[in-house]
Amino acid sequence: MATLLLAEHDDKSLNEATARALTAALELGAPVDILVAGLASRPAAEAAATLAGVGKVLLADDEALAHRRAEPVAALILSLAADYDAIVAPATSSGKNVLPRVAALLDVMQLSDITRIVAPDTFERPIYAGNAIETVRSRDATKVITVRIAAFPPAPSGGAASIETVAATDDIHLSAFVGADLSVSERPELSSARVIVSGGRALGSAEKFAEVITPLADSLKAAIGASRAAVDAGYAGNDLQVGQTGKVVAPELYVAVGISGAIQHLAGMKDSKVIVAINKDPEAPIFQVADFGLVDDLFTAVPALVEALKP
Amino acid sequence: MKILVPVKRVVDANVKIRVKADGTGVDLANVKMAMNPFCEIAVEEALRIKEAGGASEVIVVSVGGEKSSETLRTGLAMGADRGILVKTDAARIEPLAVAKLLKAVIGNEKPDLVILGKQAIDDDSNQTGQMLAALLGWPQATFASKLVLADGSAEVTREIDGGAETLRLKLPAVVTTDLRLNEPRYASLPNIMKAKKKPLDETSPEALGVDITPRLEVLKIDEPAKRGAGIKVGSAAELVGKLREAGVI
Ligand SMILES: Cc1cc2nc3c(=O)[nH]c(=O)nc-3n(C[C@H](O)[C@H](O)[C@H](O)COP(=O)(O)OP(=O)(O)OC[C@H]3O[C@@H](n4cnc5c(N)ncnc54)[C@H](O)[C@@H]3O)c2cc1C
Ligand SMILES: Nc1ncnc2c1ncn2[C@@H]1O[C@H](COP(=O)(O)O)[C@@H](O)[C@H]1O
Numbered sequence: 001m002a003t004l005l006l007a008e009h010d011d012k013s014l015n016e017a018t019a020r021a022l023t024a025a026l027e028l029g030a031p032v033d034i035l036v037a038g039l040a041s042r043p044a045a046e047a048a049a050t051l052a053g054v055g056k057v058l059l060a061d062d063e064a065l066a067h068r069r070a071e072p073v074a075a076l077i078l079s080l081a082a083d084y085d086a087i088v089a090p091a092t093s094s095g096k097n098v099l100p101r102v103a104a105l106l107d108v109m110q111l112s113d114i115t116r117i118v119a120p121d122t123f124e125r126p127i128y129a130g131n132a133i134e135t136v137r138s139r140d141a142t143k144v145i146t147v148r149i150a151a152f153p154p155a156p157s158g159g160a161a162s163i164e165t166v167a168a169t170d171d172i173h174l175s176a177f178v179g180a181d182l183s184v185s186e187r188p189e190l191s192s193a194r195v196i197v198s199g200g201r202a203l204g205s206a207e208k209f210a211e212v213i214t215p216l217a218d219s220l221k222a223a224i225g226a227s228r229a230a231v232d233a234g235y236a237g238n239d240l241q242v243g244q245t246g247k248v249v250a251p252e253l254y255v256a257v258g259i260s261g262a263i264q265h266l267a268g269m270k271d272s273k274v275i276v277a278i279n280k281d282p283e284a285p286i287f288q289v290a291d292f293g294l295v296d297d298l299f300t301a302v303p304a305l306v307e308a309l310k311p
Numbered sequence: 312m313k314i315l316v317p318v319k320r321v322v323d324a325n326v327k328i329r330v331k332a333d334g335t336g337v338d339l340a341n342v343k344m345a346m347n348p349f350c351e352i353a354v355e356e357a358l359r360i361k362e363a364g365g366a367s368e369v370i371v372v373s374v375g376g377e378k379s380s381e382t383l384r385t386g387l388a389m390g391a392d393r394g395i396l397v398k399t400d401a402a403r404i405e406p407l408a409v410a411k412l413l414k415a416v417i418g419n420e421k422p423d424l425v426i427l428g429k430q431a432i433d434d435d436s437n438q439t440g441q442m443l444a445a446l447l448g449w450p451q452a453t454f455a456s457k458l459v460l461a462d463g464s465a466e467v468t469r470e471i472d473g474g475a476e477t478l479r480l481k482l483p484a485v486v487t488t489d490l491r492l493n494e495p496r497y498a499s500l501p502n503i504m505k506a507k508k509k510p511l512d513e514t515s516p517e518a519l520g521v522d523i524t525p526r527l528e529v530l531k532i533d534e535p536a537k538r539g540a541g542i543k544v545g546s547a548a549e550l551v552g553k554l555r556e557a558g559v560i
Contacts, residue, residue: 069478070441070451093471097453100406100441109407109526112436122530127435128322132330132337135530174450175480178466182474191472195559220560228490238456238470238491245430245490247472253559263327270538274559276550282543291541292553304547309560 002055003032004080006073006089006098009044016192017090019154022051024147025088026155027117031055032088034161035080037073037168039066045163054161064171067180068094074101075169081106081142086120091146092191099146108140113248115151129244129267149191150250150271183237190240193223195253198242198269201229202258202279202298209235212302213257219309225249225269227259243268258298261286278302312366312460314357315422316391317413318350318373320382321433334531346382348495349428351389352488355495356458357426358390365460366424368392372416374409376400380511387506388498394511395420401516401523406434408516408523410442415519417447422483424465429454429487440487450480454489 005025008015018034025032032053036045037060045059058080064072077087077098087102089095091113103110115133116124122137123145190196197217203209209230217224226236228243242249244267254272259265261277261284269275270289277290280297287293294301322328323343331338346354357369371386373379374397383394397412417425427440444451452467456475459466460482468477470489480486498506516523544550554560 067476070444070453074445093454096437097441097451100438101445101451103438104407104410104442104445107407109405110436110438110442111527112438126535127532128328128337128433129435130535131328133533133535135533136527137530138527140526173481174484175452175478178477178479180471180474180476232491237474239473244432244435253554264324270535274554274557275538275541276554287541287543289538289541291538291557292550293541293543294547294550295543301547305550308547308551 001030001085002083003028003030003086003088004077004084005032005034006077006087006095007034007036007044007048008090008092008094009036009038009041011038011041012043014044014047016154017092017149018048019051020149020152021088021090021147022053022155023152024114024117026053028086028120030086033058035060035077037065037068037076039063049161049163050157050159052156052158054159056161057163058166059163060166060168062168064168067177068098069175069177070098070101071174072168072171073098074105077102078105079169080166085141086143086145088145088147090149092149095146099144103144106142106144108142108144109138110144110146111136111138112146113148114145115148129263130270131263148248150248183239187217188221188223190223190225190247190249193251195220195222196225196249196251197222197255197257198225198227198259199230199235199257200227200259201233203230203235206235212299215306216255216302219306220253227265256286257302259286260284261289312424313368313370313420313422314360314366315370315372315417315420315425316350316353316357316386317409317425317427317439318354318371318382318386319347319428319431320344320373320375320379321347321431324348324432330532330534334533336532344378346385347428347431349430349488351495352490352492353426353428354386354389354391355493356488359493360460370395370420370422372397372413374399374404374412383511384506385498387509387511388503389496390502393509396511396513397519398513398515399523403525403529404523405525405527406436406438406442407526408521409439410446411521412516412519412523413443414446415521424482425485427485427487429489440485444485447485449484451485452478452480453487455486456489456491458486458492
């Protein structure tokens, strides 16, 4: 039959997580339709239609779907589910919010955060903060899957799929959107950045974090990340947390500055292609995963690195 | 107003687990176990609501073997009023089955609010709360970093990619906790003693009429690919040289 992929987008534009999840969805071997749910989200639907390999784009444009609250989005997916034998979403905060609701309503077990497709019913997924990989086969008729986006490359563009509109189901107003506080940044987004510079507790204050990490991120054209300790202490925003319970990233280059390398942090970055660690403690566990380790005080080492990077 | 908090017994967050060489699972013999950290945060939040006069009773529920009663005692020692153990010796209980069992318990207890952890740190599923909300037909707010109750509703700030958003939910509702919601308390010795006398009921999947047969078949559990050993560099300049060689800058 076919696969339905829930798009990650902000109405105006399509998030790269969609193209990455599309790569996984296509590996299931069936035609893939993309569902764009939102309000005034035709631009995102048009972007989805240009991805290579898409059957058609379903556009659900409705007041009820603004802000993509879980209840109306799950109800919408459920109304379309009969035509699909797999329902896929990227494991972003919104995919993780909505898809288990869909799975329960279909009475199936969700496959969370898959990192590899072994067969259309068999998947690999990390458990225990990535310290074990489980291979699971689903016996359910409909496969409901969230995809770890760092594990799949984005599908290329070059498609020209048609866009069909679909109707939202009635909103039963169990929840209401009150407001949002979104960080605005000129930097590359953490989940899709080619280079990430992350800072830890050792930075000591929000001022020092900005003063030390920003110039290095600038010279590497990098996104900024942080450990949980740095986020908890208020040095960086919560959306910058890398780890088991934050974002999972796999950039070409990951630079960990003043981060010890706790299991939960490693879970979020150990699949990066090249890892650099700067830490004054030669025994810090981060060095066990680092390709290049620099044992030094970060307050002198990072400015020296910025200097050395100058052309 | 009653609050129900499902709590899971898991490997302690500080333990580095070992995968069994034969691929059949994770070695849990003699490993330190604890209440899932996100569940601790859920218990703490429920207690704070009660202490502020917003709730009359906090009930902790766990699905698992006999040992899960220890996890319930931890919740009671933190300050919950009573516990319910849904006892089963099943080796694996999936989130869908847990959600169905919790729904059955909720049918009996009729809480106004259910607070769960966002994720169990063993299976890393991040599903149970959302599934429970769906089965009950209740609204949900996952990944909560702030929870404020008002008359018949809850205002919840949730951590999302790119920042935070706030939702208002009609009660009854399901909320799942993120790390920054609160800092859970430690149980004091007198409270640990007192907890031993608090009521702890026991039921079972059979008694609740729920089929917990797993839907997923675990074919094997492997160790993740190991990274090759790296090298230490002596200076920032040497580091830049290595990064150029590696072609990443
Ligand atoms: C349920 C749960 C979930 C979690 N999820 C996450 C998660 O998603 N992400 C995450 O990151 N953590 C997570 N954690 C927390 C994790 O266990 C660690 O506490 C955290 O990662 C530590 O952050 P850190 O490395 O910045 O701080 P620390 O462990 O304190 O390390 C600071 C490091 O800086 C070094 N240092 C100090 N001064 C200097 C200097 N001047 N120059 C150079 N180096 C210096 C020290 O040697 C040390 O290694 C979680 C924990 C739990 C229990
Ligand atoms: N066996 C269980 N018993 C009680 N609560 C559970 C159990 N499994 C999961 N939960 C709850 O669901 C949350 C999320 O778990 P999961 O969906 O497995 O990641 C946990 O933090 C608990 O609050």
